[in-house]
Amino acid sequence: MVEPxxxxxxxxxxxxxxxGNFPIQKAMKQAFAELDIPPQKILFVSGIGQAGKTPHFxxxxxxxxxxxxxxxxxxxxxxxxxxxNIVVNxxxxxxxxxxxxxxxxxxxxxxDITLLVHNNQVYGLTKGQASPTSALGMVTKIQKHxxxxxxxxxxxxxxxxxxxxxxxxxxxxxxxxxKLIKAAMNYKGLALVDILQPCLSFNKINTHQWYKDRVYxxxxxxxxxxxxxxxxxxxxxxxxxxxTGLFYEKESASFHSRVGVLQEQTLISYQFDGEKTAAxx
Amino acid sequence: xxxxxxxxxxxxxGQGIQTIGTLLAEVCHSAGFxxxxxxxxxxxxxxxxxxxxxxxxxxxxxxxxxxPDILVAIDQRxxxxxxxxxxxxxxxxxxxxxxxxxxxxxxxCSDADLEGCTSNNILKISLNRLAKEAGGLITANTVAAGSIxxxxxxxFEMLEGLLIKKFKAKGEKIINxxxxxxxxxxxxxxxxxxxxxxxxxxxxxxRIVIGGAKAAGLGALASDCRFFPFYPMSPATGVIASVVPxxxxxxxxxxxxxxxxxxxxxxxGASFAGVRSMTSTSGGGFCLMTEGLGIAAMTETPLVIVDxxxxxxxxxxxxRTAQPDLLFVINASQDDFPRFxxxxxxxxxxxxxxxxxxxxxxxxxxxxxxxxxxxxxxSQVTQQNFFKVDKDVERFIFNQEDLKTSQYSTALDYKRYxxxxxxxSPRALPCMGDIMVRATGNEHNEKxxxxxxxxNKINMTNKRNSxxxxxxxxxxxxxxxxxxxxxxxxxxTGWGSSKGPIVEACQILQEKGINVGYIIFKDxxxxxxxxxxxxxENKKFIMVExxxxxxxxxxxxxxxxxxxxxxILKIDGRPFYPQYIVDKTLDIIG
Numbered sequence: 001m002v003e004p005x006x007x008x009x010x011x012x013x014x015x016x017x018x019x020g021n022f023p024i025q026k027a028m029k030q031a032f033a034e035l036d037i038p039p040q041k042i043l044f045v046s047g048i049g050q051a052g053k054t055p056h057f058x059x060x061x062x063x064x065x066x067x068x069x070x071x072x073x074x075x076x077x078x079x080x081x082x083x084x085n086i087v088v089n090x091x092x093x094x095x096x097x098x099x100x101x102x103x104x105x106x107x108x109x110x111x112d113i114t115l116l117v118h119n120n121q122v123y124g125l126t127k128g129q130a131s132p133t134s135a136l137g138m139v140t141k142i143q144k145h146x147x148x149x150x151x152x153x154x155x156x157x158x159x160x161x162x163x164x165x166x167x168x169x170x171x172x173x174x175x176x177x178x179k180l181i182k183a184a185m186n187y188k189g190l191a192l193v194d195i196l197q198p199c200l201s202f203n204k205i206n207t208h209q210w211y212k213d214r215v216y217x218x219x220x221x222x223x224x225x226x227x228x229x230x231x232x233x234x235x236x237x238x239x240x241x242x243x244t245g246l247f248y249e250k251e252s253a254s255f256h257s258r259v260g261v262l263q264e265q266t267l268i269s270y271q272f273d274g275e276k277t278a279a280x281x
Numbered sequence: 282x283x284x285x286x287x288x289x290x291x292x293x294x295g296q297g298i299q300t301i302g303t304l305l306a307e308v309c310h311s312a313g314f315x316x317x318x319x320x321x322x323x324x325x326x327x328x329x330x331x332x333x334x335x336x337x338x339x340x341x342x343x344x345x346x347x348x349p350d351i352l353v354a355i356d357q358r359x360x361x362x363x364x365x366x367x368x369x370x371x372x373x374x375x376x377x378x379x380x381x382x383x384x385x386x387x388x389x390c391s392d393a394d395l396e397g398c399t400s401n402n403i404l405k406i407s408l409n410r411l412a413k414e415a416g417g418l419i420t421a422n423t424v425a426a427g428s429i430x431x432x433x434x435x436x437f438e439m440l441e442g443l444l445i446k447k448f449k450a451k452g453e454k455i456i457n458x459x460x461x462x463x464x465x466x467x468x469x470x471x472x473x474x475x476x477x478x479x480x481x482x483x484x485x486x487x488r489i490v491i492g493g494a495k496a497a498g499l500g501a502l503a504s505d506c507r508f509f510p511f512y513p514m515s516p517a518t519g520v521i522a523s524v525v526p527x528x529x530x531x532x533x534x535x536x537x538x539x540x541x542x543x544x545x546x547x548x549x550g551a552s553f554a555g556v557r558s559m560t561s562t563s564g565g566g567f568c569l570m571t572e573g574l575g576i577a578a579m580t581e582t583p584l585v586i587v588d589x590x591x592x593x594x595x596x597x598x599x600x601r602t603a604q605p606d607l608l609f610v611i612n613a614s615q616d617d618f619p620r621f622x623x624x625x626x627x628x629x630x631x632x633x634x635x636x637x638x639x640x641x642x643x644x645x646x647x648x649x650x651x652x653x654x655x656x657x658x659x660s661q662v663t664q665q666n667f668f669k670v671d672k673d674v675e676r677f678i679f680n681q682e683d684l685k686t687s688q689y690s691t692a693l694d695y696k697r698y699x700x701x702x703x704x705x706s707p708r709a710l711p712c713m714g715d716i717m718v719r720a721t722g723n724e725h726n727e728k729x730x731x732x733x734x735x736x737n738k739i740n741m742t743n744k745r746n747s748x749x750x751x752x753x754x755x756x757x758x759x760x761x762x763x764x765x766x767x768x769x770x771x772x773x774t775g776w777g778s779s780k781g782p783i784v785e786a787c788q789i790l791q792e793k794g795i796n797v798g799y800i801i802f803k804d805x806x807x808x809x810x811x812x813x814x815x816x817x818e819n820k821k822f823i824m825v826e827x828x829x830x831x832x833x834x835x836x837x838x839x840x841x842x843x844x845x846x847x848x849i850l851k852i853d854g855r856p857f858y859p860q861y862i863v864d865k866t867l868d869i870i871g
Contacts, residue, residue: 011730040692043711045550056721056731061711063553064721064731065546066576072543076550076558077711079508079534084554084712105539261532268555270532272505278670280530281499 002038004029007058015050015057020171020197020208024118025054027174028087031181042085045074047094049125051118054089068098071106074113075255081268082112082256085185092119096132096152103154107161110189112254114181117154117192120199121206128202138205154194155235155247159228164252165191166231168244170215171198172208176244183246189254196242211242218245225249284339284479287346288429289363291332292355292376293388294325297422301353302333304426306490306661308435308443309337313484315663317342317781319656319856324515324599330358337433339479342663343627343781347858351475352400353429355408356388364398372475373398374428377405404428404473411465420462427466434478437467442483487666493657493778494519496628496664497587500635501559502527503670506585508558509535510547512566515599516655517589520561541566545573545586553582553720555678555710557639561587564606565596571613574648578618580720581646581698581706581745585638590654592854601854602655604777604827608836610650611806617742619749621649622806626780629667630803631657636671637804641755643677645748646708652805654827656856657778679707681714692716696727700740704747749807756804758812762787764796771870772817774845775825776802776833779857783825786862797866802833810840821846823869825862828852 007029015021032042044055048067055062065073070088078086095103095117106113121138123129128140130147133154137146158166165187169177177195184191196215198208218234223245225231231248256262288305292298299320306316315338322331336346352367353374354360360375367373376389386409395403406428412421423444430440440463448456497520501509511521525535538544541562548558562570567588577584588610592603611622621641625634631653638649679687687707689695692715699706706727711718719729724741726732732741762784764770773783780801790797800822817837824834824845829852834845849865851857 040715040717041712043554053731055719059717061717062719062721062729063550063580063711064723065549065580066572066722069542069546069573069576072538072546073550073553075543076508076510076547076552077554078550079536079547080551080554080556080558081712101539102543105543259534261528261534267507267532267534267551270507272674274503274670274672274674277502277505277531278668280502280527281668281670 002033002036004033007032007039007060009057009059011056013057014053016201018200019050020120020199021050021054021118023171023174024116024177024195024197025058027177027181028116029058030174030178031185034178035182035185037085042087043077044087044089045070045077046089047091047099049091049094049123051089051091052094068094068102070094071099071102071113071115075106075109075111078111078113079256079262079267081266082262083266087114087116090115090117092117092121092131092133093123096154104161106190107158107163109255110164110252112189112256113191114184115190115192116181117194118197119154119194120197120203122199122203124199124202135205153235154192156232158192159232159235159248163192164189164250166235166247167191167193168247169193169195170211170244171195172212173215173244176217180246183249187249189252196244214240214242215244216241218243218247284477286337286350286433286475286477286479287348288335288337288351288353289332289349290335290353290355290425291330291359291363293328294322294331295327296355298331298333298355301422301426301429302335304443304447305335305429308430308440310488310490310663311439311443311483312479312481313486314339314479315342316490316661317345317663318661319345320659321855322600330362332359337479344785344859345660345856347860350477351429351432353425354390355425357390357394360390360394364395367398367400369399370402370476371400372402372404372432372473373400374404374406374425374432376408376425378407402473404432404470406466406469411469412462415462415465416458420458423459423462424466427463428470431467431470432473432475434474435481437464439481439483440467488663489666490661490663491628492519492659492661493625493628493631493653494589494659495523496631497561497635497651497653498523499668500632501585501639502531502533503632503668504557504636504639505674506557506559506639507533508548508551508556509533509560510538510544510558511560512538512541512544512562514563514566516591516658517561517563517566517587519658520587520589541569542573545570545584549573549577549582549584552584553580553711557583557643559585559587561589563589563591564593564609567606567610567613574620575614576722577648578614578620578745579722581708582720583642583646584648585635585642585651586648587635587651587653589658590652592852598854600655602827602856603852603854604654604779604832606652607776607805607828607832610652611836618745619645619647619752619807621647621752622652623649624652624777624803624805625657626777626801626803627657627664628662629664632667634803640675641752645752646705647748647752652777654778677708679709681716683707684716697729698725698727698741698744700727700744703751704744753807753809756807756809758809758816760801760803761816762798764791764798770796770798770821771846771866772798772800772820772822773825773862773866774800774822774833776805779825779827782857782859782862785859786866789859789863790866795870808836808840814841814843817841817843823866824848825857826850827857
């Protein structure tokens with residue numbers, strides 16, 4: 001049996017004490033252990049930002065790539081070998097800003113990847129600039145007169161773009177997060193888990209307590225995750241109350257089941273045959 | 282006896298110019314002739330001016346023709362652009378105004394358009410009228426082809442045979458329609474024949490007609506490349522399009538990415554996971570791929586990119602040719618890292634260069650870039666059947682079983698970036714056993730963990746760069762042809778696709794008694810300066826390039842300290858014609 005500690009790494013952690021990434025990482029380890037996936041059988045692909053460092057502080061295979069590019073790298077790896085369990089650790093800036101186009105394309109491809117977006121509504125690694133999900137009017141050192149763009153709504157965008165698995169977690173509720181990550185891993189297609197987390201150093205508005213006072217579990221509130229219309233309505237709810245949980249799940253053919261040559265076996269498992277290739281010419 | 286005929290077919294985009302040219306080349310091929318065909322077109326789907334320039338010979342060809350022996354003017358513009366430059370014995374086939382009530386072709390030529398024409402051999406035919414008589418306006422191209430074959434002296438049966446083969450899938454009705462149309466065009470030429478005639482008879486050869494784009498695609502397939510992520514861009518799309526027909530027969534995935542950034546990163550992801558991948562783009566797309574080049578270099582992930590060049594900057598001339606990216610691809614992405622840059626000179630070399638790129642990229646775990654351009658990618662050239670597919674491909678992968686015989690006592694000891702004498706570290710694949718493979722774009726230690734340690738940074742940079750000496754030795758030396766006489770002569774020096782025109786220019790000059798040799802670089806980077814230097818020392822070399830700043834000349838000087846004598850730089854977006862190089866060479870050497 002795989003234990004969460006199998007994912008422990010002695011590599012020096014570089015997050016700030018109290019960072020929301022710690023409980024997210026704890027939930028990941030717990031989920032993988034419960035799914036009985038050993039670190040040797042998992043590939044983490046991450047982008048740039050504090051979230052992008054997550055795989056460094058865990059055991060597992062890892063490709064820590066450039067800003068915004070985790071999804072295309074993960075997509076290539078999954079096409080090459082769809083037996084791989086691929087988890088992408090991205091952030092609000094990485095996934096919704098720099099990698100926005102890849103986010104939309106990955107949803108359309110329905111590539112079978114678990115996408116964890118550590119969403120703290122601020123740029124942490126570069127010290128506190130606004131992110132695509134920062135609230136309108138939020139003051140930062142750069143946005144001195146307040147953020148002038150409306151926040152990006154990842155859940156509504158994903159639902160509107162045809163995503164088959166859309167969830168929101170909160171770093172302050174690891175029990176729920178473990179369940180969401182497990183469900184995302186089991187989903188055959190692109191599974192988005194947007195994870196709200198505080199940034200102790202740079203986001204003085206959306207603090208742990210701020211989230212704690214607002215989040216509620218939609219499952220407990222009786223939400224039916226097969227109801228797209230209700231999911232969309234919920235995705236637009238943001239204010240005094242913030243819904244978390246599985247918004248929507250629907251079976252949909254994943255990329256590798258849409259491509260003939262991948263239906264039979266993984267791309268990497270085919271044997272090269274020079275004579276057959278020459279004959280095809 | 283060498284016979285050499287150039288046919289130029291001009292008209293608007295959408296008038297089927299390329300279709301006629303292709304048909305012509307196919308019939309020539311079936312007669313065992315050599316062809317060199319270029320398509321010149323604007324960045325538009327309809328209208329404008331485009332032409333196909335087909336050179337036909339009974340001997341091998343390395344360069345395009347230029348002044349047409351036979352001009353086929355489908356529209357007035359073709360006539361007005363060419364009529365003053367024809368040779369006196371040139372033959373003109375003109376799409377003339379219809380004298381009957383047949384559907385009017387508003388592009389067709391009137392007698393007024395012939396004013397100032399330097400050729401007297403003019404065949405006027407109304408393509409639309411004949412096509413309509415044959416059974417459909419759609420066959421106007423076939424009518425034109427019929428007339429061209431008539432004046433070339435091609436037996437009608439050879440054309441008929443090819444039409445049957447070509448339209449086989451479309452059924453008897455379409456075959457007969459086209460044969461009738463071809464016959465009408467053929468007969469419309471009466472007894473008019475061009476004064477140079479080839480010996481037409483069906484001939485089987487082991488030659489093929491192919492362009493650089495397809496040769497690159499086949500080279501990738503022969504290298505066991507299975508994944509082709511790309512974003513459409515002229516003139517690079519043809520490379521990917523050429524592998525699509527094989528998708529049912531071979532295990533390949535072609536994926537149109539959301540942008541070039543995604544394309545290159547997908548290729549890197551697949552390569553990291555163990556599948557050979559290639560993407561293809563032109564200069565503008567390569568700009569977007571430069572960050573990908575960096576992450577491939579930093580993570581030491583094999584990557585093959587084809588850069589099919591076109592004039593820039595920015596959008597430049599999308600459908601035209603140039604060699605402006607050399608210094609860019611050699612230096613692209615921030616900081617220094619080793620990479621390969623190969624520039625084949627013709628389709629046969631393209632096939633081999635792509636194979637070599639895959640081999641080298643995986644052996645050294647560095648990016649490899651193969652440089653084509655619009656001229657090389659799209660020119661259709663007769664080549665010997667060169668498709669040598671190796672039985673197996675060497676992969677240089679550290680497998681799970683290799684652990685037992687390795688320096689590592691357990692999988693946890695594995696070091697993806699182990700510092701070795703060669704600079705090459707064992708490359709394992711993710712999730713293939715107990716080994717955990719860890720890669721990052723940050724500077725990292727031997728285990729692939731982020732490291733900001735000063736000594737580690739120096740060691741890792743040195744490790745990556747230490748591959749260079751061995752890489753240099755993998756580079757083929759430039760091809761040098763010495764003219765008769767002393768070696769302190771002039772040498773036309775070029776790289777990539779200008780090879781053919783340079784070689785032919787030298788032949789023309791030598792036939793004039795002017796001793797000029799050539800030096801052609803194919804494997805460009807990293808330059809094996811120690812070996813190249815003695816080859817070019819004490820020679821007056823004239824750089825022949827399609828860019829404005831003599832990039833290869835500068836690179837040679839940078840690497841060897843030897844300066845070029847002069848340069849012939851063509852920057853109009855059109856290919857080099859041998860005669861152009863000859864004229865410019867004579868200007869230089871006096």
